[in-house]
Amino acid sequence: MPSRRELLRGVAIGVAVTTALGAGALAWSSTLLGEYSVMAMGEGHSGDGYAGHDGHAEHGTSGADPSAASGSTGAVNVNEVDVTSLTADPERPADVRVELVARQDTVDVPGGRAIEGYTVNGTSPGPELRARQGDLVEVTFVNESVTDGATLHWHGIDVPNAADGVAGITQDAVPVGGRHVYRFEATDAGTYWYHSHQVSHEQVEGGLLGAIVIEPASPTDAAADLEATALLHVYGGQHTLNGRVSDEHVDAAPGATVRVRVINTDQGTAAVWSAAPFRVLATDGHDVNEPTDVDGQRLLIPAGGRADVAVQAPPEGDAVRLHVGGARSILIGDPEASAPPTPQPAETLDLLAYGTPTPLSFDPASADRSFDYVIARRFGLIDGRPGNFWTINGRMFPDVPMFHVREGDVVVMRIVNDSGDVHPMHLHGHHVVVLSRDGDAASGSPWWVDSLDLHPGESYEIAFVADNPGIWSDHCHTLAHAVDGLVAHLMYEGVSTPFTINGAAGNRPE
Template structure:
């Protein structure tokens, strides 16, 4: 039975189709997907030629299966976690009961805490998620076999099934995990949680990141109810006067989250990468894309007062002197000015030269009317093509890759590349001048363009998609494929794999 939203969309598209056919103004195309492999996606040599090599080389020889791209199978785990996922109602504290998904009986699921260099092993057991489930480690550059994308790196885990993920926590930082099976339903429904990787060693941290108290602030909307760490309420944090609190803000929602305060704060990390020489932010808001994270440092007032860090608009983290735990701080008006991360902090050299890339690609987002799998709609296009006939970005291990993102649509798109972090080189032709802006989730606003770069140092087949997940369902997803890598998994087949 189609939903009310689908009925309205079909009606609108039907009207547009009638008008378009009458006026000859709309070019329609249709696709029936059925079962397919991402190995068959892309427009063949056209996109490969743009990359400067022959796409057929990617399939040459027997290839390396994604299933073989794993962490050391003989190394014992330093951190072992068992997650049981269920499809069940969630009683949101301070809110209402909603239908959703839980991990070990809660949503958000338990926070995983590891130390840089640890081998993390997570056993996923599906007790009752009827469509199957996976776990994707958002922002962590895991080996491809552990990426958790149904139909690309594994089959969805059915009810009664289990799957083990293993990866080395190479990079310290703030990350999160979520299902990548029917993700537009399961992520919205709460099958997710936080993962924090602490730095290794005992050497003193940089002054800008020196903190006394460390807290997580995970944002999620359950059935229209804005929550912070799973509660429809503010979060209170106690610390001594003069101490610094690190607030790890994780945006698990479908839109951009704003962070601001009446007091100065510092942005000490973005998407798990430290900001070089961060400075106080005053009278500006920080915007975090869907899927993105930001670590913010706030100092407790020496006069025994409280500081309120507004996160996501509806909720706040109230940081108070432990000797005055009930001190309050009223919400401050959201600033109109936005902190520009293109120029925030101080520049430092990159470990590679993005001015001499081995591969250069365009990723141009627009939309047009069409039909995908019998669904009429105004679908997203990539480089003028509609899913699944979208580019496959072919690379070789060791390549320096440069990509030009351009948004010719009317919506914001938080673009997320799996398995890699990218560095922002320029926005709308203006070169980055601050701390190297490393991201795995990047908001591209209507009319904006970005130049980004990364080193292809993690072999596999990797999704590169919009993290407003309904956009991915409607075709805003492409892939980066390493030469010689293959996958035995398919989408829409007997295993029921539906990654988006």
């Protein structure tokens, strides 16, 4: 039975929506979606003329004509490129070949209770994939029994657009009995993960996911003696480490360095800390320049984010406990030893000032495009559902900004959180460097991310080079927020998609 608070909230929403409709503030035509193409969504933002201006984008309107969204000027491009043609070299033989089979299944959770969810090759998480930097990876994805269809998105890997795995944008969802082949070059060494991007708020939470590690082509100074993966996921309220409701132990000789690859696949922020000093070697697959010891602080990892941390094994007969995600931990050292839990530090490591600065390969001060991405909330309707939905630059889905760029552009974006929730923002196909937070300039190692937490009231300025043509989602990775409209897209001039959402193919990316 609904609580009094829920009933009052329902009444408030109904009154707000009725009032707004009566005032003509909400248009049913824009909220009853039916079948649609992202090409026809929202308002086109060109972001032209950043250099020498006040940093705010100039706006053009794409309207409801899909052709108008194909370029930053709104003009039809006769040399339009289909997303399906944006692939890895089709003539190059694969260095790594894998088949992954998705099933709608009972998920065994060792140490806990089984749940109804999804498996990949019979388990959740699915198998950890490994490749070496420069390898051509070929994954054949088979949907054996996922009734809503499924895809694979390579979270954090800057794949060609055709391999991005977003239903309704870069492919159709793979139906039961179907298969789809993903091909991409493992360009950047680092820690990543894969997951479905079809009904993602259900399928990711239900376990259709796994880890992927790209090893460096040659050893680096940050190479460790040992390494371990720490994939965090909550199955039906059960906090797991690599799919198990238990801690893990890494047998490491005294003084050995262990690289722990922490992958946060959950919907909220994960904390990492230890009583012993540790170092942050990488964030979201990009190395930190000259990391230093972190002592008495916690590292926070956004939903979807990853961090590689280095822990040194203590003297013989001892172990050190690395807390990962709050509920789970990894003991490193003598396999017979233990170490007591330690309270989570109140102080958070500031990655904006961590490590040593090093020059970027491009100049954000000479950006070609500048965009605002302002997140807020208001009452309204999405696809006929009344609710308190997210807005982007004051607009509600699907009438949200489409950020138009040309290949080669240097792009600066100011992301502002004017809501009361934390939003882990994830841009597909690109890594961004953080320039500032709340006006304070970055002073440490370049902080490269593909998943960035925005706390209430915060604003970040980020930059990237538009070097991966396609149509790319830019959304909140608290996936329930994406369902409620916290999704925009980065659209390259001259690129189009033949795929649609909510049509016969059943595509529902969020």
